[in-house]
Amino acid sequence: MQVDRFRAVLAQRLGWTFADNDARQIGDLLRDRAAQHGMSREDYLARLAARPWDAEFTELVERLSITETYFFRHGEQFAALREAALPERASARLAQRTLRMLSVACSSGEEAYSLAIAGRMIRPDPDWLISVTGVDANPAQLRKAEKAWYSTWSLRETPDDIRRRWFRQGDSGYYVVDDIRRLVRFQRTNVAEPDEALWRPEQYDIVFCRNLLMYLTPDVVSSLVERMTRVLVPGGFLFLGHTDSLGSNPAGLELQHSHRTFYYRRLGGPTPPQRTVSQPETRSNPVSPYAAPRAPAPARAPAPAHDDGAYDRALDLLRHESFTAALELISAPRDTPPRPRERLLHGVLLAQTGRLDEAVLLARKLSDENGLNPDAHQLLGLCLEDGSAVVEAIGQYRLAAYLDPGFALPRMRLGQIARRQGDERTAAGELERALDLLAQEDEQRITLFGGGFGRIALTVLCRSELDACGVRP
Structure with missing residues (x-):
């Protein structure tokens, strides 16, 4: 009960949320801080909730903050920044000759300085005004940021030419x-x-606001996303972390995809140069979302009705693990072309019967035809993971989770892979998200992608994996 009250106060004052497996860490901190002030835990909690106590909240922020970061973290996002977002903004800003950037939850400053370096590389002219604001709740980390001194470990992903040009040893x-x-x-x-x-x-x-939203309460997330959207100029760009997603159609923003990563562009502003964004890079014959609308196609006769009975029977056979019979049924010749959901089920059954190469080919076709289909990316991820292409599988799961923030199963797969790779913190974050979402997961998705497990079994499996991580997500 005391731990729950402590978490409630932290949520109210800081907007932070904590997972159930944080209870021990939170309880230890509550005990230590109450003892430090010579108070009982009840008295300490009453004092914390009663009126402003800035010094104590500063101490709590410093004790609870997750501060791991390094220069140019998640290089694919910085590639998109340098090669897509910043050139577009620089073109739009030619008259003002300014570029302004914001790093939210900047920690010890590596991200903010990385943004400044990227800006200077795009616009080296000294008469351009480039400014970066880094904000964080942790004063100890901000003091470190202002010193601008970093260990070699903080530059582990920094290219040698950038290290030589923008750092002094x-x-x-x-x-x-x-x-x-x-x-x-x-x-x-x-x-x-x-x-x-x-x-x-x-x-x-x-x-930039990366890997922060998952630690905040839903109300604070909603207000922060609204603020970040509002502070962007029309045509400005928002980069979130891999664990954060606003889905494929957030208010005031449009989804962008390039350099193997997702990010968002605020609606409006000047028409950008033609780029194949908002669709995965593998899409064939992409159409720019900024192109002029095409003339309407000639009217066609209504398509004949599809036989939903065959699909439903094949899905039921899949539930009962009669994979061969289901595959024969869904792949039988028919008078009308199969719909995407029938092709998706076909791909799942190909994978279940060991025909991985065919399943991968079909999954790629589905994702090429509609890059915003999260189920197609989930299927491709499962096929690639089974085929030992784990790195690409991770990318596909991330796409699925980005495109549908309510999709639990890609989060679960990402968490399981991270555990196998020894990244317990990432694993805990993904598994916690998956556990929260599993209760509302679509039943048909569980049948397609659950590997034969039902909702309850997946929940038990996810919770056991999360408990085994033993760290705060």
């Missing part, structure tokens, strides 16, 4: 060069609270 570490430091400022901010200057509408070209 010192004793057992590196300093960010002054030309970059001058572009960045840091500010302590609690994203659960309003800040009119920081969130002034239409002031940033780029906003």
Whole structure:
């Protein structure tokens, strides 16, 4: 009960949420802080909830923050930033010659400095005004950011040419060069609270907010996403973490896909150069979403009705693991072309009967034809994972989860893969999300992608995997 009250206060004041498997960590912290002040836990909680206690909340933020980061983390997102988002914004800003960026939850500053370096690489002219604001709730991390000194480990993903150009080596570490430091400022901010200057509408070209939303309460997530959308200029870009998704059609934003990653563009602004965005890169004959509308196609006779009975019977055979009979039924000749859901079931059955190469080919065709179909990406991920192409499978699961934030099964697969790879923190985050979503998972999706497990069995499996991680997601 005391731990629940402690979590409720943290959620109210900081907007932070904690998983059930954090109870021990939260309980230990509650005990330590109450003892530090010579209070009982009840008295400490009463004092914490009663009135402002800035010094204590600062201590709690420093104790609870997850601070792991490094320069150019998730290189595919920085590739999209350098080669797609920033060039488009620089073209739109030629008259003003400015680029403004925001790093939300910047921790010790590596992301903010990475944004500044990317901006300077795109626009090296000194008469361009490039500015980056980094915000975080942890004052200790912001003090480190302002020093701009980092260990070699923080530069582990930094290309050698960038390291030589934008860093100076010192004793057992590196300093960010002054030309970059001058572009960045840091500010302590609690994203659960309003800040009119920081969130002034239409002031940033780029906003990075990666791997934060999963730690916030739903109300704070909703308000933060609304603020970040509002502070972007029309045509500006929002980058979220791999564990965060707004789905394929969030309010005021359009989904973009390039460089093997997803991000968002605020609606409006000047028409950007033609780019094959908003669809996966493998899509054949892509159509730019910014192209002029085509003339309407000539009217056609209504298509003949499909036989839903065959599909339903094949799905029922799949539930009873009669894979060969189901495959024969769904692949039988018919008068009308199969619909996407019938082709999806066909692909699942091909995989279940060991015909992986055919299943992969069919799954790729489905995702090429409609890159925004999360089920097609889930099927492809399962086929690739079974075929030992784990890296590509992870990418497909991420696509499925991005396109449908309510889709539990790709989150579960991502968590299981992360556990096998020894990344317990990522595994815990994905499995926690999957566990939350499984109760509402679509029954047909469970049949297609659950590997023969029902909802209850998948929930038990997911919970056991999560408990085995033993860390806060």
